[in-house]
Amino acid sequence: MGEVSRGQLARELGVSPASVTTQTSELIEQGYLTEVPLVPGAEPLRGRPPVALRVAAGAHAVAGVKFSMRKHVAVALDFAGNQIAEACEPARDRAPPGDQIEVLARLIGSVCAEAGIGPGDLAQVGIGVPGFVDHASGRVHWSPVFGARDVDLAQAASARLGLPVIVDNDANLAALAELWFGSGRTLSDFAVVTLEHGLGMGLVLNHRVFRGALGLGVELGHTKVELDGALCRCGQRGCLEAYVADYALAREAHVALDLAGGSVGGADLVERLYAEAKAGNAVAQSIFRRAGRYLALGLANVINVFDPELLILSGERMRYDYLHAQETIAEVGGSVLPARATPPRIEVHAWGDLLGAHGAGALALGAVTDRRIGGPFEGAAA
Amino acid sequence: MGEVSRGQLARELGVSPASVTTQTSELIEQGYLTEVPLVPGAEPLRGRPPVALRVAAGAHAVAGVKFSMRKHVAVALDFAGNQIAEACEPARDRAPPGDQIEVLARLIGSVCAEAGIGPGDLAQVGIGVPGFVDHASGRVHWSPVFGARDVDLAQAASARLGLPVIVDNDANLAALAELWFGSGRTLSDFAVVTLEHGLGMGLVLNHRVFRGALGLGVELGHTKVELDGALCRCGQRGCLEAYVADYALAREAHVALDLAGGSVGGADLVERLYAEAKAGNAVAQSIFRRAGRYLALGLANVINVFDPELLILSGERMRYDYLHAQETIAEVGGSVLPARATPPRIEVHAWGDLLGAHGAGALALGAVTDRRIGGPFEGAAA
Known part of the structure; x- marks a missing residue:
């Protein structure tokens, strides 16, 4: 979203400088681009006054x-x-x-x-x-x-x-936010796994969000990690989400905190569970640790099938450091292809809503x- | 690999007829394409004699x-x-x-x-x-x-x-074979799951074989379907392959057939297990049935993350009809997104080597x- 010279644009897009000049002059006429003084380091094109192009912020x-x-x-x-x-x-x-x-x-x-x-x-x-x-x-x-x-x-x-x-x-x-504004700007293939109330995934392949042939996209949360496993809110059994999402933690929190349930909402319950774990409650810790291991399993599966350059963990629940503790990340490394020369790059972005x-x-x-x-x-x- | 008129080529590639004429005349000169009499139904371009183009089979x-x-x-x-x-x-x-x-x-x-x-x-x-x-x-x-x-x-x-x-x-x-010669010729996105000694997957996205950012491709066989699950020949635990491949069946066949093992090779053992199952041995049938359920789980995961137009089951082991019985295919349907308007298309191609x-x-x-x-x-x- 910064400035770029026409010459640089031509090189990056792999088109001729003449083509860039034609295309951008239309966009300038329509008010979508403006010319600004060239930033230091960029080079002039064809002896024109040194200018760069910038998206016209006020256009829309x-x-x-x-x-x-x-x-x-x-x-x-x-x-x-x-x-x-x-x-x-x-x-x-x-x-x-x-x-x-x-x-x-x-x-x-x-x-x-x-x-x-x-x-x-x-x-x-x-x-x-x-x-x-x-x-x-x-x-x-x-x-x-x-x-x-x-x-x-x-x-x-x-x-x-x-x-x-x-x-x-x-x-x-x-x-899409990572692609436009974040770590994905310079990458062609990366995955974002979001952990909030549920578990989601966004996938960028060849600089575009991948949505699948039918447009339903990538449903990592409902991939199965156990045959006839835990009940998921989608109604099926063994979904990854049913082991790592808020409601999965809440299900065990009822036991761990010895609560009757019903009066305490899901999110609050998980917050209390987290406070207990932080205070040293070993049972509460084991709940997060198990969820972290399932999350690691799911992330390893993403890496095994998509082989992305970068995997970003995002979302509100990434505040729960148990879920992305060193052991969890290490566990991902131990569950991906032994043939990989380098361990997958994983970043945690707890950016939220x-x-x-x-x-x-x-x-x-x-x-x-x-x-x-x-x-x-x-x-x-x- | 058949004939195509220049006009049809221009429409299918979304380029101008003039551009097709230029490009193809080069290829004809170099001996990669030949002109043949136009097949009935194709239309002439610009009043030329009605000819179509064909790849020159003898070029290489x-x-x-x-x-x-x-x-x-x-x-x-x-x-x-x-x-x-x-x-x-x-x-x-x-x-x-x-x-x-x-x-x-x-x-x-x-x-x-x-x-x-x-x-x-x-x-x-x-x-x-x-x-x-x-x-x-x-x-x-x-x-x-x-x-x-x-x-x-x-x-x-x-x-x-x-x-x-x-x-x-x-x-x-x-x-790639399905893309060039088989069911994939008209599709942009499809997956081929191969079951032979191991379990593999090839994925075509946007008419090209998808190989991942690091070129290691899609390792469906080593996605995990159970935390700390069965030992896989890759040395990790819980891999899908460890539940459906030859050696996974052979592991249980030793028990079912009451064999000491060692003297009977993996492939032969599975053939005997299959014969036993066909002859009515309920234990042998249960081994195939369980493998079929895991295969269904793996296929549902493929559909949940890639959303392909078609999923092809291929390979020598697809002869084992238990693995792709009606119940197995039905089980796939029950494990994919409930939101899908249509069940995924699954074809079995036991084409082998x-x-x-x-x-x-x-x-x-x-x-x-x-x-x-x-x-x-x-x-x-x-």
Whole structure:
């Protein structure tokens, strides 16, 4: 999102300088790019005055919203991807879709007010939700944040806001945020595993978010790690998520903390379990340790099948250091191909919901670019 | 590998008819394409005499060789991918690499004799081996067919044969064969799971074999399906392969058949187990049934993370119908995302070693095309 000279652009894209000049002059005319004085170190092209190109930050504004089980976070971004406003609201469990649409409208109102623009000034809204999301159609087959199945979220949100809306799975958006703003900017292939209320994965292959042939994407959380194993909230047995997610920890926490359950919510219960473990409760520690070992198993499986350059662990629950302790990371190394010359690179980014909101914003920026400038652009609907 | 008109080519590639005319006239000059009378139904382009283009079958010949634990199979292919000769030799377990290079030389000699050409007439040799293969460097980190680790197969074979040699994992070559000659010709994303002595997977994404960032590819057989589970021949525990491969069945067959073991080889033991199961031995049936359930779990995991258009089950062991019985396929359906609108398409191709040899031949053809015509071509070394 910085400056780049035309010469550098030509080299990086592998096209002729003349082609860059033609293409960029159109984008400058349309107001998407501006010329700025060349930064030191960049070289002039063809004896012109030394200038670089920069995305015109004011060309458009978009909003990105991430729904989660704890809170809903919205950001407004300018066309260069800079955050110009932020808002959040605590989550209400499994609210009816209509209520969540009203939450969305309030969040959009808040970020617009903070950014000093009207909602009608937004070029696009991007939304990220956990669960099974059909990005192409904008439908949410199932999500823990909705009290209903098969919600036509893009259509309903668009009708309420009077704005174009694009929707994706939150783990895909975490990957998109890393691709646009984070560690993934210089990589062609990487994976982001998100651990929040559930376990998700976003995968970037050849600089693009991989969504699979049917657009359902990568459901790491529901890969099976034990035949006839623990019951998952998806209704199936032995899913990885059923061993590492909040609700998996909560299930054992009831035993460990000798609680009757029911009155204590899942998230609070896990917080108490974590406090107990930190205070030296060996049973509480064993629960996190076991979840960490299953997480390691799942991460090793990701590395064995996708062989990414980098694996990023992301999400709110990465605060629980037991889950990514040295032993866990070492266990990943012991479960991947012995033939690998180098152990896989693993980074922990406990960035939480703001990252997801930025990913939703990047999705919106991609859709705007795609629509206004044409051509496939990462993050745009299929 | 059939005929195609220039107009159809332009439409399928999304380029201009003029560009097709320019490019193909070069290829005709170089002898890689020939003009043939237009097939009925195809349309003329720009009023020229109605002709179609066909790959010039005689432009080059290549050989493809597949090494496996049971036998080694070689084919010679013409430049259009037609088989012009075939040869095979029984395998000897874990032979020293030098002996296997001699086997290779004999197989190449046999197919050349049958094709009526000299080995020096081959433009390229492709080799497929099971195990951990670094396609880019041509090194075999580990393979059950070699009695040594870290074999520089491409270099050693090339030195012995005096021909360029390219090497890949046998499951990648099964996928390449399906892409060039089989069910994958019209698909952009599909997976081939091979079950022979071990369990392998080849994955085609966007019409190309996916090899991962580090070139080690997709190691489905060593994804973990149970924490601290059954011992795998890779030395790790809980690998899918350790529940479904020959040696996994053989381990339980010793118990079921009340055999002391040692004197009966792995493959024969599994054949006897299969005969027992077919004859009504309930214990023998339960061994296959359990392996089938684990295979179903592994296939569901493939579908959950890659979301392919088609999943092909391939390899010698697919003869064991218990492994792909209706219940197994149904079990896959019950372990994938409930959100999928349609159950995944699964096909069983018990094609065996000849398919792998054709894949090795396709790899060789890709390398020739890449070297002689330029530009990245599927199957060529990175």
